[in-house]
Amino acid sequence: MAVHPATDTIASIATAPGVAGIGIIRISGSESLSLLKTCFVPRVPRDQFVSHKLYYGTIVNQQGQALDEALAVYMQAPHTYTREDVVELHCHGSYVVLQSVLQTLLVQGCRPAEPGEFTKRAFLAGRIDLTRAEAVIDLLQAQTEGAARLAVNQLQGQLYTRLEHIRQQLIGFLALLEVAIDFPDDDVEIFDSTEVSFQLREQVISSLEELLAWSEQGKVVREGIKVVLAGLPNAGKSSLLNALLQEERALVAPVPGTTRDTIEERIVVRGIPIHLVDTAGIRKYEDPIEALGVERARQKLEVADLVLFVVDGSAGMTQRDRDLYQSVCHKSHLVVINKSDLMTTRQLEDLFSSFPEALCIPISAKHGHGIDRLLEALFQTIVGGRGPRADQMTCAPNTRHRAVLLHTLEACQRFEQALIAGAPVDLVAVEIQSALDCLGDIIGLTTPDEVLDTVFSRFCIGK
CATH class of the missing domain: 3.30.1360.120 (Probable tRNA modification gtpase trme; domain 1)
Structure with missing residues (x-):
């Protein structure tokens, strides 16, 4: 600027x-x-x-x-x-x-x-x-109702209130330390390390840890996650994409290799934005265009937050399925058994046993069977069963806040360790001041000009 x-x-x-x-x-x-x-x-x-x-x-x-x-x-x-x-x-x-x-x-x-x-x-x-200022841009850019609620909470000062409470606690600790430094020979114990350590843990460190946890959930609510559909050609990935979108977005044909490039669309599942990426079926191709599609599919898999590994249930588990699964199973994933309407119960059970450590969801993308169950499993996998509902979170620090909160937490943990070790009070005071400086950066008391310029450059002109 x-x-x-x-x-x-x-x-x-x-x-x-x-x-x-x-x-x-x-x-x-x-x-x-x-x-x-x-x-x-x-x-x-x-x-x-x-x-x-x-x-x-x-x-x-x-x-x-x-x-x-x-x-x-x-x-x-x-x-x-x-x-x-x-x-x-x-x-x-x-x-x-x-x-x-x-x-x-x-x-x-x-x-x-x-x-x-x-x-x-x-x-x-x-x-x-500064937290309220950043809430303005979050509100302008909100893609879902949940993201808008988080921004309004922050705009109303809920994050600032939490941070200011932590800051006042630290200021109180620092004041006691400064008195102890000024009157080192006083017969009365001014600074009770055991009591301060307890208050630090209960009122400061626990609050910082909660804010950091909410930051992770808030990021999902604000930005969503990238979900990549992967599998062999003709497993039904494009049919699944259409079923999730409830529209005919991708071409579907019985000929393997219909999808040669990635197709990206967006859905919202219980307030969570999900960026779906349909990819080319992964196999060896002689056609250079199809080979480029496979390479792009592999690139998308590398940056995926979650993989839906699609298997053609009617064809059973093949060695190519196993080889491909080994290349994606290190990532967070769900196994989607497509064409389950063409399988017997015994065939389903046998296929489930091929993925003993994964959650398998049987569906029929063609008929829409099992899609609701897949969406629920997708949501629970994303949120880890905790349910990051915006109306249950007081606030959700953004990426900038999270980085500074981590430094604040580390300074508080060093403060706690110094108390336990019986370090000199002047050295302990250094860690408190470090934590206070970090909190000042978040709310704008000590934020460098270049950080302020970066924050406000995200805004549109006129706001």
Whole structure:
């Protein structure tokens, strides 16, 4: 992000490109009201604009030509998103109209806002902490209802509250240590290592471990997982993809090798986004195009979070099935026995015995039998039986938070070990300060500028 004076007045289109009934232009900074008076002519003439009240009128350019009929609202600092004076112009949603209005504002002295700059100003003004700022982008990018709920929880300060509680506990420990350092010869024991160690374990370390566990679950809810369908040609992978999507997405034919490239689609299973990847059947090909498809299938398998290993149950377990299974069984996987409607109970049992350590799900992709059971097994495998429901999690730290929380936990564990070993209090204090610095990075108290720039660069322009 480029360096600009914090006193600049900024403007941008705040709504997504495209045809819409309404398009909003947002202005923030000390010149907001002046710009409003210059470019907006209210239907009922007036000298003053009352804060947080909509006015109907016409937007004009510097030559006085009408650009659009619009509603305008002036919001006086500090009761605004950025804690600066803010103006919003609610225009018709034509991109051409919005651009012409924006250009008029830029000519008159403000500059284009950068990605996330409105939210960055809110953070720098102390209106929100960094976790709440990041929740804004999570909410904008939420792909599922569960991800949106997690973002709203964080936006309402639930993660900040947990982190601030931990921080205050550590500050209390540090205060006791500093008193003990200042009065080393005092007859009264100021710092009870046993009690502090217990409180550290119960109130700090356990909370950090819980947040880290929620981080893993939250990542699944936000981003989902990649599930790759693998198996021999004609095992029914494409039919399974169609059954999971409930539409004819992939071509299906009795001739082996119909799928020559990967096909990627997305479904949501109980709030979890799942990115399905159908691959070419893996075997030796002489056709160079088919060989490329197989190579791409192997590449997708390497980065898969979960593999659905599809077996043609009507053909039984072949040596080629066994060889292929050995190449994927090291990954998290489910075995899907397709065409089970063509098998006897004894044949199913024999096939199950070929995968003694795997969960086998019999299905008929052609008729849709067993698909619901497969989806439930898929969900339980993803969440490990714990069920990462967004409404059961107070918050879910993101990837950046997780990395810093790990450093915080490590510092607290070193603090605990130093207490147990009876280390000098000044050395113990170093570990507490290290943990506090880490927490400061998460909520924005001590976050380096380059990290802030990275965080806000993820935003769209206008937010």
